Amino acid sequence: MSDLRPVPGGAPDEGAPSGPDLAGLLRQSARGDESAFAEVYDAVSAKVYGLAVRVVRNPAQAEEVAQESLLEVWRTASRYDPDRGSPMAWILTIVHRRAVDRVRSAESATRRDAAYHDRNRSVSHDETAEAATASLEAHRVRSALSTLTEVQREAVELAYLQGYTHTEIARALDLPVGTAKTRIRDGLIRLRDTMGVGSGR
Template sequence: MDHLRPVESGASSPDECGRADEAAFARLYDATAPRVLGLAVRVVRDRAQAEEVAQEAFLEIWRTAGRFDPQRGSPLAWLLTITHRKAVDRVRAAEAATRRDLTYQQRNQPVEHDSTAEAAQASLEARRVRGALAHLTEVQREAVSLAYLGGYTHTEVATMLDLPVGTAKTRIRDGLIRLRDAMGVGS
């Protein structure tokens, strides 16, 4: 207990806390908490985070007090070293999390696209399709146009053209084959 007196009189030593003496730990806490919290605030720069760091530090102090060696330094130096290490770990963890979040956002951010180029491409494709439709017979063009440009089902196309469903499907299929060949698309 004498080796803690220069820090705060009446405080318990880590040796006493190491024997799971809760009253001794309470005295140690009361004597050193302001300095432990002050160091944590200076390192992490956020009061709420600093309070968590101080709590973690005191928990480690409680768990490891039996390993305190007065020959290696003062009790206060030991307490503040643990606190500083915990605070630096917290800062590094926060920085790593921020880097991870930024990297994730950069990798998963949708790529801006050029709507003008996209519209021009769609216009060129539409022109190609209209040009290829000219290669179809009139009955194929009518059936394909209703099905793919009009959005009608095979049954609806058959009803509109007053055809059996099988005939409408054949005209659509034959028209698509001819359309594919006209556009130069591989089979």
């Protein structure tokens, strides 16, 4: 399978049959049937890319994640167990795992670069004052967080203290993504009001 790059937003040809038997096609793919896998690819590539781009938020990286995921589907088709869920759910689970791994890998690389920069940069004359100011601001934020409801604080801390994406937060808290976003938004509004930050208007 030499070319598995999905076309962003692509969809199967209008003349293609609707609702293919993905479970059957995966069984054929597991036996090395490339034409069966091509049908799987046509049926799922748009959804695979769509999920990848929602998680990694970078079209180029989403294409790479989609390609890697589809290759994994091809290589591990024999592992699909219809008793444990639908073919599409199995495929999208693979995509989500790879996309989250890509995000975490990128965040880890960013932290390593930042740490290297901090270790090797020159110390400026006002660094102590800046550190003290940052410490005071952090104390204000922690105090303000204590005024949030438990569900708001949980969502805000996951987003801004632990660096999780909205999708990861929704998955971690077993919530729809929209609900997770609402909790974060409401928490930030309350934090702004508690800390006396102007609305900018």
